[in-house]
Structure formats: C-alpha cells, structure tokens
Amino acid sequence: MQTQKPGIKAVRSDSVFQLLNAAFLSLISVSMLLPFIHIAAKSLSDQSHVVAKDVWLWPKGLNFSSYDFVLSYKQFYVSFGNSLFITVVGTLISMAVTLLAAYPLSRNGLPYRRLMMLIFVITMFFSGGLIPTYLIVKDVGLLNSLWSVILPGALAPFNLILIRNFFSGLPEAMEESARMDGASSLRILAQIYVPLSMPAIATISMFYAVGYWNSFFQAMMYLTDRSLMPLQVFLLQLVSNDKPADMVVNDVLSGVTPESMRAAAIICVVLPILCVYPFIQRYFVKGIMLGAVKG
C-alpha cells in the first residue's frame, strides 16, 4: 500500500483540519460526559449535599455509603449473575440467528427474498400485544426462566436489516471462487462474510448486548421468582420513587438519600457496558481483509 507524497500545502491544510476537528469533537464529547460525571459525583456525595442540590460535577462530602448500601444486598450479586447470563448467552444466540438469516437475505435473486424480509419488517410495526405474547411464552414453557427474557426478542429485525445491508455491500468475487471450490453456504458465511464484516458484527453484537443488559420489561412480565431478577429490575425497584412512605424514611435514616442511591445504581449498571466497549472498538480497524479480497 503505497501512497504518493502529498504536497506541502495539502499537509498544512490537513493538519489545520485535524486540529480543528479534534478541538470541536473534544468539546462536544466533554459536554456529553457531563451528565455522567454529574451522576458519579452525586453517587459519591454526602446525602445532605445531594438533597440540597449542591453537587454538580465534583462530589461534596465524599463518602461511599450509597455504594455500600447497593452492594450490601445479596440480591445485587444474584441479579448481576442473571444479567450476565442473559447478555452473554442472548447475544450469542441473537448473533447466530441474525447472521444465518442475513446471508440468504442478502443473496440477490434468491426467490421470495423480499417476501421474507417483509415478514421481518412487519413485526417492527405490528404486535399482538402483551397478553397473547405472554400466553405464548407460557405455552412454550419459558415462564419463570431466563430464556423468556432471551428468546422472544432474540431476533431484532432492525439489526437483521443492517447486517444484511453490510453483506450485500461485500464483493462477490471471492464468494464465487469459493463456490467453485465447492464450499457450502454455511462455510462461505463463516469463512468469508463474517471475517469481512467484523466492524459491523461488533457493532450489532453491541446493540444486542446492550439491549439484553438493559432488558427490563420481559423480566417484569415473565419472571416472578425473585432469584431470577436481572440487575436492571432489581436496581430500579430498589431506588424507585414511589415506595411506601415508611420505606423511604427507613432509607433516609440509614443515611442514604434515594437520590444518591439512584445515582450509585446507575453507575453500577452503566460501568460494565463501558468496560466492554474498548473490546468492541478493537474491531473498528480499517481494512483487515478488504485489501486482500480485491483483485
């Protein structure tokens, strides 16, 4: 990969652009960091300052009582485990199903391709509603099992469409030569399409993972066993506003404001996702294989 030396003028205008761009992007990204810092500061502050709305971007009266409180529940760890299971297993299943379906749907000229696509798209608009879905989940025997949080939404048409789009954009040449060598469709998908679309796959995996990690509604509806509660449900209930009066007072007396507790809960939920992102970004590297494909 050889590039021609660009002229001096181009270099200067380029570096000016780079600087301006970096400055601009840094500025807006800092503004987007603000709410998160604000919450973190609140979660680490003394309750009086939080109630007084004194805390803005730096904790006042630093203390960890909110975290002590949230982490003192054994349910926290149980729920964390549940969420982890739902997220990991769910994402694997979702990706498998999505990739498998995206490949044939990206095959130009496959009969009934548009019809199949339409079948998926329609579900983005129409839903039978809560009760019939619940009855199906019940009949399938998934009620009160973590699978009820995973399977009903395991295929997101939106993600399927995106992956299909990436696949259709890939060059055909390599596939054709592989086909001539007698490779099966599954093999072509696994050995050519998947490696070629790693950035997209990483992105969609993250979409799925975040969706599972935040799944809330299904858990509320399909799980009654408290030992199956995912983290989001547990924390939301723990820090909810409309708790009975004497409970709220109880918390206050134990030294934690609902406000700072809520902040701590948000941090507990968001941090794990943040830790995953750098791994995803690793796949955001240009042209791992593309260069080799062309030809």
Added chain:
Amino acid sequence: MAKTKRRTKRTAVGIGVMVFMLLAAGCGGNDGGNKAADKTEGQSSSAATASDKGGVKSTEQAKALKDLKITRLYHGAMETFKGSDTINSNRLIDKLREESGFNIQYEALPLENPSQKISIIFASGDVPDIMTIAGKSDYFKLAKQGALEPLDDLIAKEMPNVSNMAGQEALDAVKFDGKIYAIPYRQAQKVGNGLLARTDVLKELGLQEPGTLDEFYETMKTIKEKKNIAPLSIATSNPGYFFDGFTPFAAAFGVATPTKIKDGKLVFSWVQPEYKEFLETMKKWYDEGLLDQEFAIKKGTQDTLINGTAVFTPMYWGSVPEIDNALKDKKEGGTVGFIAPPVGKNGESGLQDSSISTTYIIIPKQAKNKLGAAQYLNFLYTPETDELVNYGIEGTDYTKKDGVITQTPEQSANIPWRSIYPLGDTDAGFAARLKAKGLLPYYEPLLQYKKLREETNYAPSVEAYDAKFTELRNYMEENSMKFIMGKRSLSEFDDYVKDFNAKGGQEAIDAMNEWYKNK
C-alpha cells in the same frame, strides 16, 4: 481455521437451540387447553383454625385447602431480606403459617405498571387466592368484568374481623351492583402533606407564625423585602400534582377538594367563583414574586428550604427528616417545622385527607382456595396477628410486660421486611412502626389540622364521573397554571368554566349527584 471452526460450532449450537424450542412449542400447544382441568387435588386442610374463631361452619362449601397463594403489590421492604431469609422463608412467615394453619406463599407484582401484570394474571387463569390491586378504576373494571368473587357472604360467615379494618362506609364505597368485591386496604396514615416552614428564618426576622391568609401574605412580603427571595416554593410539574402543592392555599378559599357541597348538591370546586378568587390571589403572589417563578417546572422543593431560597413549602412529612438532616449538616444550620395552613376570610382551611384507600384486597373468581383466603384474611385481622406482623416474634423482636410493648430501634431494624405481610394498616401498628423508627415527631404535628373530606371518595363507581375525571382534572390543571402565570387572562375564566362543563364536567357531576341524592 480454528477460529472459523469455533464459529461454525456456535452456529450449530444456535440451530440446536432453535430446534429444541420448536419442539417445546409444539408440546406446549397441546396441553394449553388443560388449564381449566388443572384443579389441585384437594389437600384437605388439617387445621382450619382461623374459622374456628368465627365459629361458623359453612355447610355447602368444602373445607378450605391448605395451600394459599397471595400476590400483593410491590413493597420496598421486599429488598431488605438479609442472609438466608426470603419472602417465603423467615421466622415471621413460619409463625404465620403455624398460627393460621395455612401454607401461605407470598408473591409480589412488579413495581412498574402492576395493572399490566394483573390483567395478564387474570387472562392466563393462573390466579392467586388473594391479590391486592391498586386504583379505583382498575378495581371496578375487574368487578364489572366478573373477575372477582363477591365477598358479602364470606364476610358475614368467615370474616368477622373485617370490621377492624373497614367500617360500613368504606365497604359501601367498594360496592358494585350492590355487592362487595374487595376489602379496602386500610390506610392508617391520616394526612401526608403539610405546610413546612423555615422556623428559624421567621424567628430571625421577628415574624409570627402567620394565621390567616392575609397574615401569610404580609409575612411573605416582609421576607421578600428583607431577603429578596420568593418565600413560597411549590413544585407542580408532574401531571396531577397541582393540588399536592396548592392545597393549603386553595383550602383557604374552600376549593381544595375536587368537589364541594353547595345547597345540598355536589359541584366541582374548580368552576366556582371562589376558585377564581383563589387563582387571582395566587396570580398576585406570582406577579409580586412571592411565589416561586418556576413552580410549573419544578419537581421537588426540598433544596429550596435547605438552601434558604424559600421559607415555606408544602411537604410530605416523610421527606422532612431528610431536610432536617441536611440542615444539621450545614454550617448555617436552620430549623424546619409544620405550621398551620392559612385560614381564609370565611374561616376555611385544611390539608388533604390521605386516609382514603385506593388499594383493594380481592379474591379472584377463579381462585382455588376462596374459603381459605377468607379465613386467612380474618386471621390476619385479629389483634394478635396484627401485633405479630407489626412487631415480629415476642422475645426476639420485642418484649412485652404488663401489656406494654417495648421494641428498640435495633430490634425494629432487624425485621424491616415485616410490613410486607399485613394486608391493611391498623392505627396501632402504624404508630408502632413510626415510633420504633423515631418518626412520630414528624408525623404527629400534622394531625391537629383540619382534614378535608372529599365526598366522592365514598361513592362507588359512577361511570360518567370516573371516565371523565382525569381528563377534567388535566384541563383544570393546565388552565389554572396558565391563569396564575398570566399565560391566560383571568377575564376568560367564564370561558374556561363553559369549556370545562362542555368537556363532560356537567355530565359527570350530574351523574355523581344521582348517587349523592340517594345516599
């Protein structure tokens, strides 16, 4: 190569799961119809002790089953179990099982949107024996749909102790078509919001606690002059919160409840001439900068009192300890206390009555153990059980000497989850919990003020009224705030009244008067 192999394996697993699921779906479909036939083989109860107390043996009904499932609304205390205790396994529920003779299992509805789950439960036919539901409209809807068991007979034969929880007036209010379908979940808290003041600021400025509305106005003016702050802070941003904030002042005009009685008939307070006077006064306060300029967008006012940017604010008593603590932590200090709601020119004043229950205890029509449900409720409503669920186990959680109960704060904090089990609050139990937590000083001062009675709270379902109420309230709220803020001129008050009545206000109140007339 190794990588792709793993990947192929993963997809293979995926397919395997799918196939399994399809099989499962097929099987599930087959026994879907067996729901109704799925009757529990009656483990005949070995001891229906609770019914012995009532002394009534029903002849036609079979004996109560031993298993009893209770699904209650979410309660924050459910999260407070420590160690190996859970909601269905701890010393208190063991004792309840032992004493009642029923194998009780408690389960909770989700905190968010419990109505959804409730309808799902009824739709799936997999109902508990006792359930608590929230909201008048949901309750009457279920009663109308035939989802609930009428309780008149059961109350008469099996539940003499219901009278400890609900008087005749309360039971009349839950009647549908002349039948009782629920026991109202008794609220022991009589009042929630009061008018809180920074008493130290009043003292500092040499001001008396204002008594009348005029005095209140003068006091605010003085504070405004001396401190240059808007002395009264209110937060009404959330739908339905307008009167949570303005009640103490609307009460001075006699318009703090949705309806009032005039010439022996119910009328909507919100369309009366005195309501206009109330709005005019509030507008004056707003224009003069006495009332928080941001009341319409505020969601809370605790910070204003703590920071001294306001001196008065309507506040829930349970939030006062938080303010108290924050003030204590501050260098400048400060004290807060409830003051009397201001009295209007006709001597009217008051606070919102919070004792009205909008939570209902019901027995589903399809329940398997209706008799057991009734007997268990009756058992819960005995004074002995009430002591058990409010204090815990004698000896461990509290001590009793000569009929006097002592429970230390530590003992109380050891069983914070006990409040999950009662299905209704008694005054004694409520007071006991507050006392153990040191909260009585925050609550008791409010009891001395007049509480405003809303007549329609005691009415059973009146469809024309209930169906329109929220829409009407929203309309009132939107316009009241606009009137106060000067976004709509008060000269248009008559138009507002006309619109209000045309929107169904007239029809609603007429329908309600049908009930009131015959009461």
Added chain:
Amino acid sequence: MAKTNTGLPRPDLAATGGPLRAIRKHWDLYLMALPAIALIVIFKYLPMYGVIIAFKDYNPMQGMLDSEWVGFRFFRELFLFDEFPQVVRNTVAISLMKLAFGFPVPIILALLLNEMKYIRLKRTIQTMTYLPHFISWVIIGGIAIDLLSPSSGMVNKAIELLGFKPIFFLTEEGWFRWILIASDIWKEAGWGAIIFLAALIGINDELYQAATVDGANRWRQIWHISVPGLRATIIVILLLRIGNILDAGFEQVLVMYNPTVYDVSDIIDTYVFRVGLGTMQFSLTAAAGLFKSIIGCILLVLANTLARRMGEEGVY
C-alpha cells in the same frame, strides 16, 4: 463502485418454477433463515391475533376470542377526544423536527470521527459521545431542567452575563420543542453514529488512496467516497425513521414537559398515558397502537417503494 452488487439476479439463483422448486434448489439458504423465521413466527406472529382486541371490548374473563365485538368503537372514542387532532399534530411536528435536525447529526459526527487521525483521542471521544445514551430520560431530563432554570441554571446565567433577560425555556411554547430536539440530539447522536462508523470502516481504503493520487482534497473525498459508502445505511435508517414518525419520544416528553406547554408538546403516547387510558384499557390502548402502526407501515411502504424506484435496495 466495485463492491456494490450489479442488481441483476445471478444465473444460479434465478427463480425458475414454483416455491417447491425454489426450496429444493436453495434448501441450504432457506434452512439458514429458518431459525430466525421460527423465532419471529412463534413470538411475533402467533400472538398477532391479539390486534383484534382493538375491535373488541376486551374482558380477561372471557378471553381474547370470546370478548364482545364492538367494531370501531374504541377508534371512535380515541378520535373524538377534543385534544386528539392537536396531539397528532404535535406528534408529527416534533417527529419531523427531530428527523430534519436530528437525523444528519450522527452522520456528520461519524464522518468527522472517521477523519480523525489521533487514534487514542478518537476512541476516547467515541466512548464519551455514546455515554448519554445509557442514561435514562428521567435523569437527563432532570439535568436539563436544572441547566435551563431561569433563576439558577447555567444557561440562563450565561445569557444574563451577556446582558439579556433570562429565558423560560421550559414554559415558553416557542422554546419548548427546540429544547426537546436539542436534548434528543445531545443524548442520542453518539450512539447513532456507531453504525455509520462501522459502515465507514467497511469502505475500501484503496478508494481513498486512489482519490489522493488524483489530487482530490479532503472534502471531495468525504463527499465522493465516504458519503456514497454510507448511502445504503443512511437510506435504511431513514426509511425506518419515517415508519416511526408517530413515535416522538414518549419518555422524553413525559419527563420534560409541564402543563403550561401541553399545547405544543402533548404527543399521542403522553396523552394516552396522562388521561389514564394506559391502565386496564387494553382495547383503547390497542386501538391507539394500531392507529400508529398502520400509519407507520403505510409511510414505510411508500418510502420504500420510492427508494426502490430510485434504484436503492430499501428495507425489504
């Protein structure tokens, strides 16, 4: 461009004969789609009979199928609410504003990020911009309300410093919608940019190299290589946004609005919620939902057809 498909059916895939023949011929491809179709059929299509409750007076005791038919009663009820026309107007207006101003932002953000050469900084910025997505509207709304407060908010403090009078952003009808748009962009732009970034990475480097050799400057490269490379993704996402035009952001509006701006900000979802229809009024809620779905679906079909006419692949 080398990568895009020719659009002509490949000879070996061309449909000749009926469905059975197609399946026999491409059984492997259909089998691959089967798990996804099975999931959708079981969990989405089997419960679909539930839409009929929009036309029934649903009673859980009688069940879905046996509840009484009431035809269009609930639709009539919905349309006859005095506020309904206004609520629909608000929904469409807010949605269109979000589309017009909010849709391009993630694309621009992705393009700028893609141009950036400091890899470390680029990654940090990327992570930071997608953060607000994970924080619920309840919190973001609360922060926005604090920031915009006329008496104590930072924004108004700045405005006052510049010598102007404080603005009541959240109670002025003229301002409120713009606050909704701006906060929505601020919260979601970073997250929205991720998918475009992934698409940009997929663009062949050699195209840029060739362009550099030809002396094309940065803007020309963005315009002639990056943007066309994003085209398919942009169109798909745009089409789906058009289909969701009646979803104007329930949670956001609910948190941020207040009675003084109902006139310009009450949307279908908040209205249905506020009037208390959400509780056990399944039939009415279903009617409202169906109304939204049908409109959304019609719009998507129209937009998709248009896109295909223009030679795009479209959503389906």
